[in-house]
Amino acid sequence: MKITFIGLGIMGSRMAANLLKSDVALTVYNRSEEPTKLLEQGGAKVAATIPEAVADADIVFSMLSTPEVVRTVFLGENGALMQMKKGAIWADCTTVNPSFSMEAKVMADQYGIHFLDTPVAGTKPHAENAELVFFVGGNAEKLISIQAYLDMMSKKVMHLGEVSKGASFKMLVNVMLAQSMLIFSETVLLGEKMGLDKDFLLNALPNLVVSAPFTKFKAEMIRANDYSVQFPLEWMYKDLHLATTTAYEHQQPLYLANLTKEVFAAATQNGMGRLDFAAIHQYLEEGK
Numbered sequence: 001m002k003i004t005f006i007g008l009g010i011m012g013s014r015m016a017a018n019l020l021k022s023d024v025a026l027t028v029y030n031r032s033e034e035p036t037k038l039l040e041q042g043g044a045k046v047a048a049t050i051p052e053a054v055a056d057a058d059i060v061f062s063m064l065s066t067p068e069v070v071r072t073v074f075l076g077e078n079g080a081l082m083q084m085k086k087g088a089i090w091a092d093c094t095t096v097n098p099s100f101s102m103e104a105k106v107m108a109d110q111y112g113i114h115f116l117d118t119p120v121a122g123t124k125p126h127a128e129n130a131e132l133v134f135f136v137g138g139n140a141e142k143l144i145s146i147q148a149y150l151d152m153m154s155k156k157v158m159h160l161g162e163v164s165k166g167a168s169f170k171m172l173v174n175v176m177l178a179q180s181m182l183i184f185s186e187t188v189l190l191g192e193k194m195g196l197d198k199d200f201l202l203n204a205l206p207n208l209v210v211s212a213p214f215t216k217f218k219a220e221m222i223r224a225n226d227y228s229v230q231f232p233l234e235w236m237y238k239d240l241h242l243a244t245t246t247a248y249e250h251q252q253p254l255y256l257a258n259l260t261k262e263v264f265a266a267a268t269q270n271g272m273g274r275l276d277f278a279a280i281h282q283y284l285e286e287g288k
């Protein structure tokens with residue numbers, strides 16, 4: 001099987017590296033050149049253009065930033081779909097909205113390409129250590145044909161139903177993640193204002209039964225005042241936007257996620273988009 005990986009950002013570069021570790025015949029493409037260098041040293045073929053990247057591929061993985069970018073790279077004029085072999089599989093790992101995944105499937109069908117939505121749970125270290133969890137939407141037989149490759153990048157693969165169900169579940173995860181982070185931050189800051197010790201709060205609060213377990217890791221970022229990026233704040237803002245748009249499509253009120261989105265919008269506007277999303281704490285702390 002010839003495999004192509006498009007989008008070598010924080011996540012994609014590490015996912016592609018894990019395919020290489022398993023001796024996969026891998027072609028990679030990235031808009032900017034820098035992230036391709038290490039993979040080239042590891043044995044990947046670097047394509048200079050999208051057509052070159054996908055023309056021979058049996059499976060194309062994409063891990064791009066937003067649905068708009070996936071649309072440009074795959075669905076647009078001279079996009080990847082037009083260049084791919086009939087019968088090839090496109091697995092999109094990007095976090096997108098379910099409606100976009102459906103649009104991608106309809107377009108892929110027109111070109112004889114099999115589409116699966118394959119977003120992931122986990123962040124930078126999980127991508128690096130092949131400990132991601134894939135949420136897959138799409139045809140079960142097609143999933144079987146890519147399963148070995150998903151296994152090289154993950155600890156678990158969950159098939160959630162037809163196309164768009166992977167994207168749907170991923171959206172729910174991030175809606176909870178963003179809100180839990182905001183709740184944790186506000187709680188710590190109020191605790192400090194009431195005169196409780198910051199270290200005590202950062203140790204004790206994440207261990208309560210009412211807390212989201214991931215706050216243990218984010219407490220360490222807050223303690224060190226180090227928000228080096230794992231999951232960029234700007235993409236959390238994007239995910240909240242996609243969730244609120246999706247809620248509108250379903251006429252489902254989403255009070256708190258809409259409010260949370262605006263806090264992430266303001267932090268992004270303040271230049272914090274490329275910090276980890278836990279930097280929402282710094283934003284609140286500085287009272288901007």
Ligand SMILES: NC(=O)c1ccc[n+]([C@@H]2O[C@H](COP(=O)([O-])OP(=O)(O)OC[C@H]3O[C@@H](n4cnc5c(N)ncnc54)[C@H](OP(=O)(O)O)[C@@H]3O)[C@@H](O)[C@H]2O)c1
Binds near residue numbers: 035093
């Ligand atoms: N980081 C995480 O913890 C995490 C976890 C789960 C899911 N996700 C999701 O996974 C996706 C990727 O996240 P990431 O953290 O890896 O993001 P990232 O580091 O910002 O990488 C984004 C990728 O998209 C490419 N890109 C952006 N605009 C483009 C354009 N106009 N044309 C072509 N390529 C373009 C970038 O290319 P350049 O290198 O040239 O900029 C880069 O390869 C996002 O949808 C995110 O929500 C992230």
